[in-house]
Amino acid sequence: MATAEANHELGREGVFKVKAWLEATTHLTMPWNVYDHTAFCTRLRLDGGVKRYDLSGQFIGERQRPAAVEGKAYSTVGHQAAEYEEFLANAYSTTAHEIATVGDTETEFIWVTTHPFSQSKWSKLTSRGEVAKAVETHRAWLGADHEVDLDLLVTVASRLWLLVRHDRQSEISLTSSELFKIYDLIGRKPS
Numbered sequence: 001m002a003t004a005e006a007n008h009e010l011g012r013e014g015v016f017k018v019k020a021w022l023e024a025t026t027h028l029t030m031p032w033n034v035y036d037h038t039a040f041c042t043r044l045r046l047d048g049g050v051k052r053y054d055l056s057g058q059f060i061g062e063r064q065r066p067a068a069v070e071g072k073a074y075s076t077v078g079h080q081a082a083e084y085e086e087f088l089a090n091a092y093s094t095t096a097h098e099i100a101t102v103g104d105t106e107t108e109f110i111w112v113t114t115h116p117f118s119q120s121k122w123s124k125l126t127s128r129g130e131v132a133k134a135v136e137t138h139r140a141w142l143g144a145d146h147e148v149d150l151d152l153l154v155t156v157a158s159r160l161w162l163l164v165r166h167d168r169q170s171e172i173s174l175t176s177s178e179l180f181k182i183y184d185l186i187g188r189k190p191s
Helices: 003-023 080-101 119-124 128-137 150-158 167-172 176-186
Strands: 028-033 042-044 050-052 055-059 066-072 108-113 160-164
Touching: 003 028, 003 055, 003 066, 003 108, 003 167, 003 176, 028 066, 042 080, 050 080, 066 080, 080 108, 080 128, 080 150, 119 128, 128 150, 150 160
Parallel strands: 066 108, 108 160
Antiparallel strands: 028 055, 042 050, 055 066
């Protein structure tokens, strides 16, 4: 198998591990992945560009909000700091575009990694300040006329999730059949 094909398959496998892990929480359903449902995982930015998330779905139960997920399978820190900064800038730009065109769906953005990064500022990675820095770095993604909205920076920061997943967690997570039995008991069902 060629290197690009092997990497593609590893990425796909990682996305499905993230999907299973998030759904095992009983709080999320992730029916769409970028490989099979690209349109459902694609969000428009203010500059007309697009961001394709690995997974798209929603919180279930009381929260009832859309969720866009980026999954990273790293064994070292790698380039995650730069990729995460792009994730933050995309979250801001796609949210601003959505608000301007169809209204606010209150989408939440989830970054799932198998290795922590930027550990000296880990506790601040979902802060308004980090979103502001990312937006400034990727200013072109806002389009020429957009003024950075300080309230929107706060809003986007409040919708960020930063999660670390270890491969062995699948050994202690609910299976699909267990999930379906539990949904009835707890009153949270995917639609």
